[in-house]
Amino acid sequence: TQLLEQSPQFLSIQEGENLTVYCNSSSVFSSLQWYRQEPGEGPVLLVTVVTGGEVKKLKRLTFQFGDARKDSSLHITAAQPGDTGLYLCAGGVAANSGGSNYKLTFGKGTLLTVNP
Amino acid sequence: NAGVTQTPKFRVLKTGQSMTLLCAQDMNHEYMYWYRQDPGMGLRLIHYSVGEGTTAKGEVPDGYNVSRLKKQNFLLGLESAAPSQTSVYFCASSWALRAYEQYFGPGTRLTVT
Numbered sequence: 001t002q003l004l005e006q007s008p009q010f011l012s013i014q015e016g017e018n019l020t021v022y023c024n025s026s027s028v029f030s031s032l033q034w035y036r037q038e039p040g041e042g043p044v045l046l047v048t049v050v051t052g053g054e055v056k057k058l059k060r061l062t063f064q065f066g067d068a069r070k071d072s073s074l075h076i077t078a079a080q081p082g083d084t085g086l087y088l089c090a091g092g093v094a095a096n097s098g099g100s101n102y103k104l105t106f107g108k109g110t111l112l113t114v115n116p
Numbered sequence: 117n118a119g120v121t122q123t124p125k126f127r128v129l130k131t132g133q134s135m136t137l138l139c140a141q142d143m144n145h146e147y148m149y150w151y152r153q154d155p156g157m158g159l160r161l162i163h164y165s166v167g168e169g170t171t172a173k174g175e176v177p178d179g180y181n182v183s184r185l186k187k188q189n190f191l192l193g194l195e196s197a198a199p200s201q202t203s204v205y206f207c208a209s210s211w212a213l214r215a216y217e218q219y220f221g222p223g224t225r226l227t228v229t
Contacts, residue, residue, distance in 0.1 A: 031216040042120070042206050042220030043159075088159070092216030104216060108158040 002027040004091055004107035012113040016078050021110040023089035024071045031092040032065050032072045033104070036085045043088055079114045086111050118142055120221035122207050128227045129197045137192040137224050139207030145219070146212040148190035149174075150182060152203040153223075159206065165190055166212070197228045 005024045013019055023032070031050045035043035047056050049065035049072065056063045060083075062075040076083055086109045093103055123138045139148065149164040161174030165184040179201060181193045190209075194201060204225050208218040 033216060033218075035220075040223070042208075042222050045217055045219065048214075048217055090159075090216075090218075103161070104218065106159040108156065 002029075002091065002093065002105045004089055004105055006087075006089060006107035006110050008110060009108070010111050010113075012115065013079055015080060015114055015116050017114075018075070018077050019079055019112070020073055020075045021087055021112070022071070022073050023091075023107055025091060025105075026070065027091070027093075028069050029091035029093055029105075030069075032069070033090045033092065034063055034072070034074055035088040035090065037088060037109070038085045043086075076112075079112075081114045081116050084112060084114050120207055120209055120219055122205075122221040122224050124224060125222070126225050128229065129194075130229055131198060133197050134193070134195050135197065135226075136194075137205055137207075137226075139190045139192070139209075139221060140188055141190075141207075141209040141219070142188065143209060143211075143219065144187070145209035146187075147210045147215050148184065149208040149210075149218060150180070150190065150192045151206045151208065152176065153206060154203050162192065162205075197226075199228045202226060202228045 007022045034046045037043040047063045052067045052069045054065045060077045064073050088109045089107045090104045120141045150162040151159045160176050163182040165171045168187045171182045183191045204223050206223050207221040210218045
């Protein structure tokens with residue numbers, strides 16, 4: 001069973017601060033996704049990384065996939081109240097060589113609160 | 117373009133009752149999924165489908181059945197609801213070639229008393 005551990009579980013910061021959340025596993029993943037979920041809503045895909053060492057930027061958000069494709073981080077610069085939400089990472093593995101049996105493993109999430 | 121929609125938004129059932137949750141997507145995605153989300157447990161896959169007329173078990177399939185008679189719809193059934201099935205249920209869909217990028221519906225909050 002593949003597990004993804006996210007840390008910290010909870011994070012409360014002031015507007016303007018920087019933060020990093022982590023997603024770690026002992027397993028190798030073909031891809032790593034980050035989602036943000038707001039209360040009462042479904043998760044919304046933020047980014048996908050597929051190459052070891054890959055870095056992607058989305059405005060103030062920077063995502064990195066570890067060289068060994070076992071871990072990832074999300075860094076937010078100058079956090080804003082609108083960044084508040086549950087951040088989920090998900091690792092993907094093709095369950096068979098044909099790729100038709102693709103499985104995602106989700107971490108339990110980091111609940112971020114950005115206070116004005 | 118509504119994306120992924122789920123019906124109903126909320127539901128309360130008594131133990132032993134049955135119900136069907138409906139998921140619809142208008143993105144012509146081949147793959148569809150049902151997850152449940154519980155505090156401290158994260159998202160867990162119940163069943164999924166890689167095409168019309170096909171279904172497969174996920175991580176926690178017991179007590180649930182699914183059907184995919186049309187490409188755009190994926191139904192989740194509870195034949196005899198139990199309190200342990202109290203949860204928030206999410207449907208998701210994806211393209212076959214990018215199955216790792218899943219698009220989620222808004223969820224159904226189900227309470228079984």
